[in-house]
Amino acid sequence: MRKFLLSTVALGAMAGSALAADLPSTKAAPAPAYVPPAPVFTWTGLYIGVEGGGDFRRTHYSYSNTGLDQDAGLVGGLIGYNWQTSSFGISNLVIGLEGDAAAVLGGNRAYTYNGTQVYSTRYKSNYAAAIRGRLGLSAWDRALLYVAGGVAFGDNEVRYYGQSFADSPNYTTSRTGWTIGAGLDYAFTPTWIGRIEYRYVDLGRGGYYNYGTFVNDRIEVTSHQVLGALIYKWGQPFDSAPVVAKY
Template identity: 70%
Template structure:
């Protein structure tokens, strides 16, 4: 009887093993694929507003006197960037109004002859070269052609007050950093040096041909909107 019972248990164990082998294997489901976040690109058109400080130096060539004038700038900016790996090249134009009153100086301390010097606008067309660093930060240098005007006012107590205004073309160079705090919105801080050269005019105070050399140091901030979103990475099927 004992042998029969042991034989029965052995046969049942073998049958259970064979039945388990015939069952399909159960595998865990594959992990859900999560695509990587889109890659930000600086390529695209942008437009915005800018403002800052304009620290301008007017130097009169005849008298040797000058004025350091602190003024404000407010205007607009537009441009286009192309990104190649980490390098970014671009072309940009901007124009701003110079906000600040006339400032006068006295020729050789003599109150008879007062001269005022002023500018009303500043503009530039610049090329840019930068490097994308720190995720969405762009460090760049920029340079190109600068435009502006110079208004000379004079009153020597003999002639009626008069003024002379001339438009100028010069050069500018600077550097700054752009930061994209969203895929479309960009902030900026930048320094620029501007040289508008020495333009001539007839100085009725001294009855001589004169000229005024104009240079400027500008510290600018801007907020800009970039058209087009980030570039999505291609989805690759994974098995």
């Protein structure tokens, strides 16, 4: 009898273990590892850069009613600030303000007129600068298409040479005009940006009194500029929420 009872208890324990193994586990499965979302680049921030390119200038002289094409180079720098927003019902809108200044290299041209008299006029410019507002659209992740326009600054130097002007008088006038253009910025990294741009510049019709001919001369200066730039950007390189660890 004793052996029978022991055998019954043993069989019951074995059956209970088997049933417990078949029951679903109440232990929670491990949570999947948190993967933060990919950061999104933003154009917001302060930037500086260097620029250079070609300055294809047209100078028209009222005294002789003639024009002169001057091809020169530009080397300078720029500074600006961009703000990227989704306001005004436009997503990825970029609004900015930029200033730049460049030295004009070359473009010193002259021509001779007044029959056989050796009488020449030489034109040149020394600098070009502008303050412009920018309006752009971040069409792709790191490409910005924009238009820009504002106030342009420059100078125009006129020097006369000839038999009637032994002292070769020189006249230099500073100019203020306007500019408009368009370009493409591309961010190769979160902080380094490349640019290509076209600008049209009109420095107006500045006048001065010519003591050689005793008349008021007027010179109209317009320019087509093609520029490239390398830019370094500060500010938060990405627009993303802070990552909060969850356990």
